[in-house]
Amino acid sequence: MPKIFPTPPPGFDDLTVEERIDFVQSLWDRIATTPEQVPVPEWHRRIIRERLKAYREHPVAGRSWTEVRADIERKLRER
Structure with a gap:
């Protein structure tokens, strides 16, 4: 318990x-x-599998970490 x-x-x-x-x-x-x-809940694992599948089907549809990070940093500077 x-x-x-x-x-x-x-x-x-x-x-x-x-x-x-x-x-x-x-x-x-x-x-x-x-x-x-x-512990990793099953719903986390399911989301990872879904996102990996989507990436494999359309690898150029996403953005690079460099782009995402630049957007986050820009938004933080604008606060």
């Missing part, structure tokens, strides 16, 4: 938003040190 933890942990609501984000990031960083233990 999984352990039950108080939600949120004591003192969490007293943190600033930035501190809360840092806290959650540190939790994820700890989990990510063992990626082989992170």
Whole structure:
């Protein structure tokens, strides 16, 4: 039976938003040190299979990572 933890942990609501984000990031960083233990839901696998199939059928339909990243960086600068 999984352990039950108080939600949120004591003192969490007293943190600033930035501190809360840092806290959650540190939790994820700890989990990510063992990626082989992170379960991958079947619906994630299904989406990956669908996207790989679409890519194989139309490999030139997408955009490169360089293009996507440039768009993201441009949008962030415009904020």
